Amino acid sequence: MTIVIAGAGIGGLVTALSLEAAGFREIEIYERSSQIRGLGVGLNLLPHAMRELTELGIDARVAALGVAPSTLSYYNRQGQHIWSEPRGLAAGYQWPQCSVHRGKLQLTLLEAVEERLGNVVRLGHKFLDRTETETGVTARFETQDGIVEATGDVLIGADGIHSALRRQLFPNDGEPVWSGLTLWRGTAVIPAFLDGATMIMAGDDEQKFVAYPLEPAGEDGRMRVNFIAEKRVGGSGDADWNRAIDPAPIVELFRDWQYDWLDVPSTIAAADEILEYPMVDRNALPQWSFGRTTLLGDAAHAMYPNGSNGGSQAILDARTLAFRLATESSVKDALAAYDADRRPATATLLEMTRQTGPERVMVIARERAPEGFEHVHEVISAAELEQIAADYKRAAGFHPDSLNARSSLTPPAAASATAASASASASASASAGSQAASGTASATSA
Template sequence: MRTAIVVGAGIGGVTAAVALQRCGWQVTVLERAPELGEVGAGISVWPSAVAVLEELGVKGVEKAAALSKPAGMRKPNGRWVVKAADLGVEIPVMIHRAQLHDLITDQFGPAITVRTGYTVTEITQDDTGVTINDELRADLVVAADGIRSVIRQAIYPDYQGPQYSGYTAYRGIADVEIDDGGGETWGRGQRFGFARLIDGRIYWYATANQPAGQRSHAEAFGGWHEPIPAILAGTADVLQNDIYDLALPLRPFHNGRVVLLGDAAHAMTPNLGRGACSAIEDAGALARHLADDASLGTALAAYDTERRPATTKLIKRSRSVGQLGQVANPVVCAVRDGLLAFAGKLVSLRRH
């Protein structure tokens, strides 16, 4: 039986483990944290990722319900810029990261072994396999160890890696009852978005321009339109993370018997809500190519050919949306909002 080591047990890593298990691999998952699980807040799961999860037997990520209330983009005073209904946009499934993680790990079978509290410090490879920490050996290593991947750094020591976007993000879960369809509100160098999770709670996020490493609070959004103040008041814990993505051009997603997946390969800003979905799609593509009769090298090259161009485009698009949304100049903001409103009207007219 072919063997693989998956380094990192986030959404991408555990999906990769399940995908490899289903095509006949024996998998060892290494996680640095003391126990298996996922931290964070909400996550959007788009139809392409839902399809991969369904193919892997993951249950419970049902299709999103149609919005019963208006949603879209607003100004801080509550005035609509453009409504989602006018654009005919797709609606992703909104779910808590921990819940999605549990649904995926529920598919772990006897072919998957998990070792927690394990830190990878060294990786070597030759023509017959890959060795981790002079201790563990496998035919393949899947690096799903995040944006600051130790393995990516080991195989591409000259790569620049993460770069700061210029803004920080706040995230939280509010247990409140609101009569609102959600969406995003764009201000001057600040944004606030929220959506209902499938368990009924409200997931929200906000961004603000500031130097990297600066601790701050989300109270600045308390004067924005309802239900934003109510959402903030109903939140017990707020996470803050500076936003980074990976420098372009991306490095190849494979090097010998080592393959990069998820943020380790293509970390992107969260503006499109596609980061974790891309990791899920990576896992599905990797298993599909490995399931072919081709050699390991051919399969990994095919995976890179499929996934690197696609995720490069997403990084660029997400970066552009973030730059547009974080504009602080009031004149430029007014022009931006006017153009978006006009574009929304054009799309609505074409749809009808």
């Protein structure tokens, strides 16, 4: 079976790895960019995504790229503490949460794809459109040498928030939907704050600052953090991940946000570069799979970054799609089953991120105490705080109880084949296939 993937971002690359682990070999990835330069700033991989990367045998490589946050803490604009919760292993998951640089993650995934599948990523191929027959699907790509066609049994559109495949399937879908908020993202080396492994959010739904470590603190007590500053400020909803801007006006917007545990304006001023991005998402779709064609990742369900779920949901899509292709009796059944598994779940999540997700605690704190409080329980009870956090985790499919108990997305045949080959050949660890095998075996026995 030949599987054609449009887009070599996080979703497209993890799809290739998941398909390989499920026993597929004829996989072709077509990427618009002429070079994968590892762009972006920080991205969070939640435990449900780290579980999938563990079962793919690349968890250690990914974990080595960043930091596993111990805690997530919410504060109001005055820097007063609202709520903290443990993250990853500390929260009872069998898998950690990892904060990594998105570009480093993409390059690491690309390396793993090349090790396991060879040179299957074709750069400089911009997906244009597709035609489908009963027996196959043909995608057309624009290259500098003209139009190239690729025919396969399956076409997966993992071409991001501006997906050309989504546009072809839904010509009236329009542009991404803008919340009116603008995000400024950057990384900076600053003095370590709190325990050096805490992700913080301060403010509310009108103005907010998020920061988390991307590297452990060095001997000088300083560490690289990722931050996102956001505010409602006019402008446009034109989504371009690479628009760099002058940091000075953003520093001014946060001038008073100086806490004894973190100096927000100094953090923004220390950024290597500030990237401006509108907070946009996409409306939920009524269908992702059409015969032999389907959508995945941001192409299917781009969502706001609150809840840190964009990359993680793309990884869950990838693993589910590979599982269905390996276990259903036909391509069309597999794509329909994937659609039924993933579309309603991500639509619920999308709706929750529009309601500000777990960050609702910050909105409530501001509504009830705009000038701050002595103690948060004067304005929000402990039970209400716990309920908000638990509701979001359940809807997002990563409540510790359900995630730890859920069966694996490694297809049974692939799991037994890889487990068998792992025990038959203990010395095969250098081969690409055995990396997947050892990942699968360790996860299924965990």
